[in-house]
Amino acid sequence: MHPPTTLEISSQVIPLMATLMLVVQLLLIAQRMLLTNIRLFAIQSLLLSGIAAVVAFNYNASHVYVVAVLTFIGKVVFLPWLLNRLVHRIQIHQDVEPLLNAPSSMLICAALTLLGYSVTRPFTSLEKLGNNTLAIALALLLTGFFLMINRRKALTQVLALLTVENGVMLAAVALTTYGMPLVVELGIFFDVMVAVMVLGILVYRIRENFDSMDTGKLDQLKG
Amino acid sequence: MLLTFALWAYVAGMAGALVLQRAERLANVLGFGLAALGGVCGVVFSVSSLAAGRAVTIAPVTLWSGPIPDVRLVVEADALSCFFVLIVSLVGLAISVFSLGYARTYYGRKNVGVLAAVFNALLLVTTLVFIAGNLWMFLIAWELMALLAYGMVSFEHEDREARQAGVLYFIMSHLDAACILLGFLMLAQAAGDFSFASLRGIGAKLSPQQRDAAFMLFVIGFGIKAGAVPLHIWLPVAHPVAPSNISALMSGVLIKTGIYGLVRVCFEFLGPPPMWWGASLLAAGTVSAVLGVLYALMEHDLKRLLAYHSIENIGIILMGIGAALMFLHTGHAVLASLALIAGLYHTINHAVFKALLFLGAGAVLHATHTRNMEEMGGLAKRMRWTSLFFLVGAVAISALPPLNGFVSEWLTYQSLLQGFGTTTSLVRLMFPLGGAMLALTGALAAACFVKAFGITFLAQPRSDHARNAHEASLPVLIGQGVLTAACVFLGLFPTAFLKLLDPLTQQLTGHQLSQQLTLANGLVLSDATAQGGTVSTLGITLMAVYLLPVPLALWAMFGRKARTRIAPTWDCGQRGLTPQMEYTATGFSKPLRMIFKALFRPRREVQREYDFSPYFATTLRFESHMEEVFQTRFYRPVNLWLLRLSRRLRALQAGSLQAYLIYVFITLVALLLFAS
Amino acid sequence: MSVHDTLLNRLKRGCETMAYPKGPAPALPDRHGGALKVEAAKCDASCSACVTVCPTEAIARPAGKPVALDLGRCIFCAECVTVCPTKAITQSNDHRMAVRQREDLVLGDTGKEQVRLAQALDEKLRRLFGRSLKLRQVSAAGCNACEADTNVLGTIGWDLGRFGIQFVASPRHADGLLITGPVSKNMELALKKTYIALPEPRIVIALGACAIAGGPFIGHPQHHNGASGLVPVDLFIPGCPPHPLTILDGLLRLLDRLGESDARR
Structure with missing residues (x-):
């Protein structure tokens, strides 16, 4: 028995962190307090930047460090701070009744996770980082989408979009040895930044006009 | 090559007329003069090609190749193309000369430069339809032809009738473009290629049902363009309101493109x-x-x-x-x-x-x-x-x-x-x-x-x-x-x-x-x-x-002795003939x-106003109507059915963000399931 | 009756057209009386009974002149015959009355006791019209009795067509004009236009008292007193209405189709 190499360690650590991301996602789905949700999102992003750092360390890909740092600054520090400020300005701390109650949501998320696993089974050979990271990424995507549908407050929907984006980033990192080309990563990153800022403004406006962030009220606009 | 010269003449006419919009007379002479020149070249080209008896006059020539593969504009002329180029050139020539005088009626009223430019453009794209060698060229030229013709139908857009005619023409043109597009896509899918050369005889590779479906699509599509009953309702509405030289072009040439399409497809492609x-x-x-x-x-x-x-x-x-x-x-x-x-x-x-x-x-x-x-x-x-x-x-x-x-x-x-x-x-x-x-x-x-x-x-x-x-x-x-x-x-x-x-x-x-x-x-x-x-x-x-x-001789022998007198027409002793008679x-x-009453269903209304006796009416009002059979019995029920269907589908447009997201999500999940 | 019966009936009846002019003329009806004969010599010097009794003022007796009866204005009521004490005016039962000149209708003077009957057309016109005369009829605001009696000439008893005489639909097809009625102001233009529309050579026939001199409407402001003042007339046939025999006699005399030895008098 020889002591485990860094590669072996990382091949255990990464799936662990990815699984933790999925767990955080499920917590997000069950949780209704807005501030807690933001914090959970921050944790998830921290885990993602951690994965990116480990990948960079193991494969000596320096540009993936950049990705890790950017993810940390952007999604762990900046965005949660922005969203926190928004919540305090709007003074709404709790989401309204979701479409489906918690147990049903859990069941559906379980089904979606299974779907994610079954869909990505043919692709396991493409993965470099260990088993099932791609499956988790797809599960994150699907559950994030479900979160968007389930909740009615605009802010939570923004958060859901961001978790979907996390899943996409995870898939990008999982699929290749060196991560995606830096340009692509930067592109996605800035895209998300701008999207969140626009959405922030939009949420504020919705609140002003309808006195509520309930996007269900948008159907008043129907002709 | 004469045909190239003709096409460039049209382009020059179009550009010149647009540039010289302000100078009406110059725009008129330049635009229509160049169109006439193009017409002459086209006639000479097509007659000489047909007389030479060659089967293929211009082998497929790629005019332009795009960055996307398969998107090419190919031009090819065979005997059928030459025949139709003869039609468009001859008629275009005559109408161009006519327009030199006719456009004068629009001086000061409407933009003669635009008229001349669009006329040249119409001649150009119609010729391109006839010499198209692959589907891209054909369909692009076809759509351009429909668009330009729509523009010309609505030339006198101050008139409500012209606007409505233009809209109807637009809708019918798109219907026909959709049908022929579908038909051509069916053929192209079997051939794997978009060029006419590979589509020849492609009917053999299709199943009989596919061939029948393609035939029906082509008949409907080209039939709308040609104006066959019951697809004709746009023709008597659009042709009258256009300027007369355009009406002549539309009736003389544009509807023949439908015939060209039918002949090309039925005799060459479908087998x-x-x-x-x-x-x-x-x-x-x-x-x-x-x-x-x-x-x-x-x-x-x-x-x-x-x-x-x-x-x-x-x-x-x-x-x-x-x-x-x-x-x-x-x-x-x-x-x-x-x-x-x-x-x-x-x-x-x-x-x-x-x-x-x-x-x-x-x-x-x-x-x-x-x-x-x-x-x-x-x-x-x-x-x-x-x-x-x-x-x-x-x-x-x-x-x-x-x-x-x-x-x-x-x-x-x-x-x-x-x-x-x-x-x-x-x-x-x-x-x-x-x-x-x-x-x-x-x-x-x-x-x-x-x-x-x-x-x-x-x-x-x-x-x-x-x-x-x-x-x-x-x-x-x-x-x-x-x-x-x-x-x-x-x-x-x-x-x-x-x-x-x-x-x-x-x-x-x-x-x-x-x-x-x-x-x-x-x-x-x-x-x-x-x-x-x-x-x-x-x-x-x-x-x-x-x-x-013979009659000349008879007249010389017998007719010259008779006295002739020129007098007004016999009017039964009335005060004189008036137009009201x-x-x-x-x-x-x-x-x-009356004979075809069953078809026309004429309705007649006579209203009479009189002071003391109906035999001495002060006002007489006469109205006569005929039923527009195709509008009321065919198109209107179809339109109503479409509207009813749309109203039912409107329920899907809930206005709720959740609903739309659910639609997207379900589609996504379904696709994933399907793909795996 | 079926077609068969009709045909048999027709065959049984045979030819019903009268023999005239190859045979004798049919007799005039009792009430007709025929042409008038005026013998001025028999008149009383101071008698003017006939003048006052004539409804159309056809009889005149100017001072120092013999009595004159204008047959053209006469409507053949025979009042003058009844009232004449000396039988100077008598009915002759002669159906022949058509004349070429207007003056030939004024009776009374010596040598003019009876009408001077119409002469035939000149040689050239007789060659053109002798066997084919097409007439255009203009009914110029009369009572239509003259037209009715002209119409009778078309029936199988009289059969005008056997002489080549026919009525046509347009003056452009016609050789001559047959005018009836006193020619009201409304019809003046139509009459003139019809006359002008006739191709030359053309003839004009004035039929009945109205067409010759206005008849009962003489002097009316809305009428022209007959056609004589508007178009040149070639044949005058007096009567009110003239008997079909008179009309036929006039037409045949004009075309020299009678073949009588006393055709000219």
Whole structure:
């Protein structure tokens, strides 16, 4: 028995962190307090930047460090701070009744996770980082989408979009040895930044006009 | 290469007219002059190519290749293309010369530069449709043609009628583009390539159901463009409101693109046709012919009358093509060639005389400021040349010898009459029935043009405008004269013209017929059968000329002694003849309106106001309506059904963000499941 | 009756056209009386009974002149015959009355006791019209009795067509004009236009008292007193209405178709 190499360690650590991301996602789905949700999102992003750092360390890909740092600054520090400020300005701390109650949501998320696993089974050979990271990424995507549908407050929907984006980033990192080309990563990153800022403004406006962030009220606009 | 020169002439005309928009006269002369030049080149090119007898005149040439693979614009000209390029160039030439004078009526009112530019562009894209070598070129040119024509239909957009006509034309054009796009995609999918060269004979690779579906799509698509019943409702609405030179171009050339498409697809791409293809085209053609002329008879708007006549003649062309397809099925290639020749000859004939009639109508419209025949009259003395040209056009369209309409209808009759013996199934009854219906339309067309010519040009003027009418300008007359000469030439020398059709029939049906159709050194036209039916328009004319000395001699011998006195027409001793005593267009067509009551369902309302006795009315109001059968019984129910369906589907548009997200999500999940 | 019966009936009846002019003329009805004969010599010097009794003032007796009866204005009521004490005016039972000149209708003077009957047309016109005369009828605001009696000439008893005389639909087809009625102001233009529309050579026939001199409407402001003042007349046939025999006699005399030895008198 020889002591485990860094590669072996990382091949255990990464799936662990990815699984933790999925767990955080499920917590997000069950949780209704807005501030807690933001914090959970921050944790998830921290885990993602951690994965990116480990990948960079193991494969000596320096540009993936950049990705890790950017993810940390952007999604762990900046965005949660922005969203926190928004919540305090709007003074709404709790989401309204979701479409489906918690147990049903859990069941559906379980089904979606299974779907994610079954869909990505043919692709396991493409993965470099260990088993099932791609499956988790797809599960994150699907559950994030479900979160968007389930909740009615605009802010939570923004958060859901961001978790979907996390899943996409995870898939990008999982699929290749060196991560995606830096340009692509930067592109996605800035895209998300701008999207969140626009959405922030939009949420504020919705609140002003309808006195509520309930996007269900948008159907008043129907002709 | 002459054709390239012609195309560049159109481009130059378009650019020049747009650049010189402010200088109306220059824009007029430059734009239409260059279009005429392009027309001349096109005519010379196509006639020389057809006379040379080559099957392929221009091998496929790639005009432009895009960065995306498979997106290329390819140009290719074979005998069929050359024939249609001849049509567009000849008619375009005549209309260009006409427009030099006609555009003057728009000085100060509308933008003549735009008119000239779009005219050139229309000629350009129509020529491109005919010489397209792959689907990209064909469809792009097709859509451009529809767009430009829409623009021209709405040229006088201050008029509400023109705007509505434009919208209807737009919708129908898109319907037809959608249908032919679907059909072509079916073919291209089997061929794997978009070029015409690979589409030839592709029908063999398709299943019979696919071929039938493709055929139906093409018939509907090209049928809308050509104006066959029941897809014709846009034609009598759009053609009258456009400027007259554009109406002539639309009726003479643009609807022939539908015929071109049908011939190209049915004879080259789709392979051996089953019987019902030809039979359905023959039936559609017959119905179009009869209904077209019946509705034309009831019109008193001169341009609408001519538009309905276009529907009738398209019907006759479709009869020829349908018969050709039926003969291909039964294996009579010679008869198929004959029917195809009849259909194509009628195509060029109709292009020539319909354009001539529309140009004449344009001259009349300009002189009298109205399209309503009930306000015209007496123009024969005031517009001598125009009435002469219109008369020649009317005689030609009524298929009277010795002009061109007679020749092509004679050929159609011959092919139909011989059809009875080609097969033993019940379908053969369609041939004599078609022939009988063709005879009916011939008679009705003659009646209609007696009305059109008589009410418009003869007797006394019915309004001040007509009274003050003056002859049109010289370019207008020359334009009409060119087409009149073409009518006469095509009528008197059919045997010479048939030689030009040889490479066409060789390519499409495998037979060259001009030798068999010509007797007596080109004097006599035969129908290539054992019974040997023959006709000679040149002979008839020459005989009339040779016999002329007889009445002249009689007059010299006996007539000169008689005293002649010129006096007014006998008017039964009245105070004088007034225009109110003349036939009206509505009155002239009344007997036929009563005979075909079941079709027209005429409604009549007479209101009378009087003081002390109904026999001394102070006001009399007369209203006469006819039911628009196709609008009320076919298009309106379809529209209502569509609206009802849309209203039900509207429930899907909940306005709720959740709902839309759910739609996206479900689709995503379904796709993932499906893909795995 | 069926077609068969009709045909048999017709065949049984045979030819019903009268023999005249190859045979004797049919007798005039009792009430007719025929032409008038005026013998001025028999008149009383101071008698003017006939003048006052004539409803159309056809009889005149100017001072110092013999009595004159204008047959053209006479409506043949025979009042003058009844009232004449000396039988100067008598009915002659002669159906022949047509004349060429207007003056020939004024009776009374010596040598003019009876009408001077019409002469035939000159040689050239007789060659043109002798076997084919097409007439255009203009009914100029009369009572239509003259037209009715002209119409009778078309029936099978009289059969005008056997002489080549026919009535046509348009003056452009016609050789001559047959005018009836006093010619009201409304009909003046129509009459003139019809006359002008006739191709030359043409003849004009004035039929009945109204067409010759206005008849009972003489002097009316809305009428022209007959056609004589509007168009040149070639044949005058007096009567009110003239008997069909008179009309036929006039026409045949004009065309010299009678073949009588006393055709000219």
